[in-house]
Amino acid sequence: MSLPATAPQGRPLIETRGVTRVIGGDIPATLVAGIDFAVQPGEFVAVTGPSGSGKSSLLYLLGLLDKPTTGEVYVDGKATSELSEDARAALRLSSLSFVFQFHFLLPEFTAMDNVMLPMRALGKLNDKEMQARALDILASLGLGDHARKRPDQMSGGQRQRVAIARALANDPLVILADEPTGNLDTVSSGQVLSIMRNLVDSSRTDHAKAIIIVTHDLDLAAKADRRVHIVDGRIEAPAPQDD
Amino acid sequence: MSLVLSIALTHIRARLRQTLVGLLGVATGVGFSVMMAALMEGSQRDFVSQLVDALPHISVSDQRREPPPQPAEDAFDAVEIHGLTTPVIRPGIKNPYAIIASIESWLPGAVAPSVQSKAVLRFAGRDTAASVVGIDPRREPNVSKLATQIVAGSLNDLYKSSNAIILGSGLAKRIGARVGNSVTMVGGNGRTMSATVVALSRTGVNQLDENQAHTLIKTAQILAGQTGLVNEIRVRTHDAMGAREIAQRIEAETRYKSVSWLEANEDLLSAFQVRNFIMFAVVGAILLVASFGTYNIISTITHEKTRDIAIMKSLGMPARTVRRIFVLEALMIGVMGVIAGWALGYAMSLGMGQVEFKSPFMDATRLPILYSPTHYLLAGAVALAASAIAGFFPARKAASLQPVDIIRGAS
Known part of the structure; x- marks a missing residue:
C-alpha cells in the first residue's frame, strides 16, 4: 500500500516550517535540514527512515524537547521558538505527550501514580478526579487490574501500555511516539499499535488527536494514515515502500 | 499531597538505605554538637556557679x-x-x-x-x-x-x-x-x-x-x-x-574598694571566652563534616535519578519543580536527621551526666551538663541550612539537565 506523504488541508495541530537542527562545535552535524511538515487533527503519521536519518531529532523538535537552530515549530497554531523554557514545558504538559522505545516509567511509583503524574503537574483536577481518570485510562488499555503494581511487577508490553496511558493522561493534542514497539514482542507490538490506531480513530468525532510515530517497523508504518520518509535530515517524497 | 512532596517522599521511602545513611550523618553531627555544647557550657556554668556560690557577689573592703x-x-x-x-x-x-x-x-x-x-x-x-x-x-x-x-x-x-x-x-x-x-x-x-x-x-x-x-x-x-x-x-x-x-x-x-566576682575572676572569664570560641569551632566542624555527608547522599540520589529527571521534564514538569523535589528531599533528610540528632544528643548528654569526674580543684562530682534549648535549636538550624545547601546544588544541576541528552542515551 502506498501512503500519502502530503498532509490534508486544514489547520494543523503541529507544524514545522523550515526547521533545521545543527549540533556540535568544531565539526557541526546537521540532524534536521529545513523540514516543512504538518500534521492535521485525526491523523496517524509514521516517520520512517534509516538509522541516523534525523527521525528522532525531528520528533524531539516537534515535542519541544529541543529547539531548532533555524525555522519554527507551531503547536496548535502557536509559534514556539521564542517561548521561555517554562512556557515550552507548560505547552508540552498540556498539549503534547511522548511514548518512547523504553517505557521510562518512574520505577518507585505504581502504574496509577505514573499515569497521574502529568495530571498532578498540570493541576487541573483534584485527587479523586485524577484517580478516577487514571483508572479509566488504565482499564481502557486492559490494565485495570495492574493499577497498583510498580513497573518491575509488570511485563514489557504492560509497561509500554502504562506509558501510553501516561501519555493520554492530560488528553494531549498530539502524541509523539519514538519506536514505541522497538522493545516488544510481536503480540505486544500488535496490542500497542492497535491501541494507537483506535486512539486516533475514536478521537475523530470529538477533540481529534494526532499521533506521530517514528518507527523502523514497516508493518506498523503501513497502518498509519500517512508516511513521511526521512533521509539525511530531509523528507523524501514520495515515501518508499521499504527501508 | 502536592506533587513535589509526593515525589520527594516516594524517593526517600524507596531509597531507604541511602536515606538512613544521610539521616545518620546529620543525626550524628547534631547529636555530637548538642552533647559537646551541653558538656562544655555545663562545665563552665557549673564552675562559675560554684565560684559565685562560694563567695559573695561583691566584696567591699576597707581598701x-x-x-x-x-x-x-x-x-x-x-x-x-x-x-x-x-x-x-x-x-x-x-x-x-x-x-x-x-x-x-x-x-x-x-x-x-x-x-x-x-x-x-x-x-x-x-x-x-x-x-x-x-x-x-x-x-x-x-x-x-x-x-x-x-x-x-x-x-x-x-x-x-x-x-x-x-x-x-x-x-x-x-x-x-x-x-x-x-x-x-x-x-x-x-x-x-x-x-x-x-x-x-x-x-x-x-x-x-x-x-x-x-x-x-x-x-x-x-x-x-x-x-x-x-x-x-x-x-x-x-x-x-x-x-x-x-x-x-x-x-x-x-x-x-568594691570588687565584684566578675572583676575578681576576670582572667578566668577571659579564658572562658577562648574556650567558647574553641567549642563553637569544634561544634561547627562536626556539623560541617555532617553536611558533606548529606551533600554526598543527595548528589548520589540525584545522579541515580538522572533518567527520571529527564522523564519528568519531558512530561512538561518545569525546572523549578524538579529543583524543589531534590531540595525538599534534602530538607526532609535534614529534618529527620535533626530530630534523631536531638534524641541522640539528649541521650548522650544523659549518659555523660552519669560519668564521675575527679577535678584537682574540686570534690569528685559528675560531669556537669547544661540542657539548653539554644544548643538544640542552633545545631538544628545549622544542620538544616547545611542540608538545604547540600540539596540545592545537586538539585540545580538536576534541573538544568536537557532531557533529550538523557533520552537519546537511554533509548
Whole structure:
C-alpha cells in the first residue's frame, strides 16, 4: 500500500516550517535540514527512515524537547521558538505527550501514580478526579487490574501500555511516539499499535488527536494514515515502500 | 499531597538505605554538637556557679583604689607636696552599719558585715595558717551559701560556745580536728585564743575548704585585736551578672574598694571566652563534616535519578519543580536527621551526666551538663541550612539537565 506523504488541508495541530537542527562545535552535524511538515487533527503519521536519518531529532523538535537552530515549530497554531523554557514545558504538559522505545516509567511509583503524574503537574483536577481518570485510562488499555503494581511487577508490553496511558493522561493534542514497539514482542507490538490506531480513530468525532510515530517497523508504518520518509535530515517524497 | 512532596517522599521511602545513611550523618553531627555544647557550657556554668556560690557577689573592703588625699593638698590647691608620710589609718570600714543600711536601701539583694583576718591554727602540736572570717550567722545565709555548705553541725552552732569556730572540711582534715575538738587560734598580733570546733563546711572549692574557717564577728574582732572592726561588707545581688555595675555604684558612694566576682575572676572569664570560641569551632566542624555527608547522599540520589529527571521534564514538569523535589528531599533528610540528632544528643548528654569526674580543684562530682534549648535549636538550624545547601546544588544541576541528552542515551 502506498501512503500519502502530503498532509490534508486544514489547520494543523503541529507544524514545522523550515526547521533545521545543527549540533556540535568544531565539526557541526546537521540532524534536521529545513523540514516543512504538518500534521492535521485525526491523523496517524509514521516517520520512517534509516538509522541516523534525523527521525528522532525531528520528533524531539516537534515535542519541544529541543529547539531548532533555524525555522519554527507551531503547536496548535502557536509559534514556539521564542517561548521561555517554562512556557515550552507548560505547552508540552498540556498539549503534547511522548511514548518512547523504553517505557521510562518512574520505577518507585505504581502504574496509577505514573499515569497521574502529568495530571498532578498540570493541576487541573483534584485527587479523586485524577484517580478516577487514571483508572479509566488504565482499564481502557486492559490494565485495570495492574493499577497498583510498580513497573518491575509488570511485563514489557504492560509497561509500554502504562506509558501510553501516561501519555493520554492530560488528553494531549498530539502524541509523539519514538519506536514505541522497538522493545516488544510481536503480540505486544500488535496490542500497542492497535491501541494507537483506535486512539486516533475514536478521537475523530470529538477533540481529534494526532499521533506521530517514528518507527523502523514497516508493518506498523503501513497502518498509519500517512508516511513521511526521512533521509539525511530531509523528507523524501514520495515515501518508499521499504527501508 | 502536592506533587513535589509526593515525589520527594516516594524517593526517600524507596531509597531507604541511602536515606538512613544521610539521616545518620546529620543525626550524628547534631547529636555530637548538642552533647559537646551541653558538656562544655555545663562545665563552665557549673564552675562559675560554684565560684559565685562560694563567695559573695561583691566584696567591699576597707581598701581604697587611690590613696586618700593629704589634708595639705585639700588646703592649698596650687601647692604640690612631696615626701609626706601617709597618716596611719585605723583598719576597717568606717561606720560599717551605716554604710550597710545605706546600701540596703536601694540594693536588689542582701548585705552582711564580716571580718577578714589571718590566723595560725594550732592543734595536736601542729601549726596551720588559715583565713578566719568573722560572720553574722543571721545575715550570712542571705549573702553566701555557707548555711547549706555545712556538712557537720550547723551555722547557728556558732552561738553555742563562747569561742566557736567552723572549719573548712579540708582544713579540718589537714589539722586532724573534728567537731567538738578545741583548737588554738593565734592572731596576727600574737594574740592567742582557744576555740571549739562546732561545725565543718564544704564549698566544693578545695582552695577555700583547705584554708578557711568561720567564727562570729566578735570572735574575729578579738583575734584581730580591734573592737568594732568590720573590714569587709559582703553583698549578694539578685542578678549575679549585674554585680559589676552595682559594685561600681557602691564604690562611688562609699569610696571603699568594691570588687565584684566578675572583676575578681576576670582572667578566668577571659579564658572562658577562648574556650567558647574553641567549642563553637569544634561544634561547627562536626556539623560541617555532617553536611558533606548529606551533600554526598543527595548528589548520589540525584545522579541515580538522572533518567527520571529527564522523564519528568519531558512530561512538561518545569525546572523549578524538579529543583524543589531534590531540595525538599534534602530538607526532609535534614529534618529527620535533626530530630534523631536531638534524641541522640539528649541521650548522650544523659549518659555523660552519669560519668564521675575527679577535678584537682574540686570534690569528685559528675560531669556537669547544661540542657539548653539554644544548643538544640542552633545545631538544628545549622544542620538544616547545611542540608538545604547540600540539596540545592545537586538539585540545580538536576534541573538544568536537557532531557533529550538523557533520552537519546537511554533509548
